[in-house]
Amino acid sequence: MATNGHNGLVKQNSKSTAIVEVNSLREDNQHVNPADHYGVTSDYSIHVDSNNTIYSNEYIESKYMYEMNHCEVDHRAQRVEIVPRKYQYNFRTQRQVQRTGVMLVGWAGNNGSTFTGATIANREKITWMRKEGEQFPNYYGSLTQSTTIRIGSDNEGKEVHIPFNTILPMLHPNDIVIGGWDINSANLYEAMKRAYVFDYELQEKLKPKMAEL
Incomplete structure (x- = not known):
């Protein structure tokens, strides 16, 4: 029987013992996390207030700008040319759910x-x-x-x-x-x-x- 260097904790039968130390917070140190979240139910309506989103009686239309970097690699010159590119996607969603x-x-x-x-x-x-x-x-x-x-x-x-x-x-x-x-x-x-x-x-x-x- 051998101790593992911590008083009161004993290593038995060649099985290792994991030690987890937890620093408990005193009540005066506890505070509300400002990033706490809350949810809404499906009874709420969702509306996006943006120039890129248009609502009509029949459709929801939105524009999305996808940005990426295109890289041109020149192995002779050992140079990488980075060219930012933008792609605009237009989405249209029918508001009336179809029979399926x-x-x-x-x-x-x-x-x-x-x-x-x-x-x-x-x-x-x-x-x-x-x-x-x-x-x-x-x-x-x-x-x-x-x-x-x-x-x-x-x-x-x-x-x-x-x-x-x-x-x-x-x-x-x-x-x-x-x-x-x-x-x-x-x-x-x-x-x-x-x-x-x-x-x-x-x-x-x-x-x-x-x-x-």
Whole structure:
């Protein structure tokens, strides 16, 4: 048994011991970080006040200037010539979200039945019970539905974050029209049962919708 040079800490069985020293802040040294952020909900409207962004009833049009350096290398003279360049891009986004469908090849497989059932559960707000209590459908893990993005700071220096799906007009997953085909003749309720993904009570609540597909 050998000590590692620190009183009260012992190295045993040739296993190293990591030591982490934390300097705790006294209450009088603590202060509010001016860069603390806050978020807004999807109920807020987003408007860009810029000459490069134009809003109409039909479109959102914006201009973006992309700057880069072009390098010309002369190996004989051992010289690099840097030429700044600018490229202007014009973007036009239609404000009215279009009706969108998804066709799934192999619809009765695990992925197809789970995707369809999850979308229906969210659209219909279907809840179900587990031993932990009542469960609610959600889109956790979805980049567009569950994440935020930093757009700037307010007058107090606090960062402002908005839901990702409010940046531009964006299709909501509940509005997707789902279709597809499969070599298997089973309906999606039977396919869902075979997949062993959803809890039993959720499967039974989805049955009226899934059995028709």
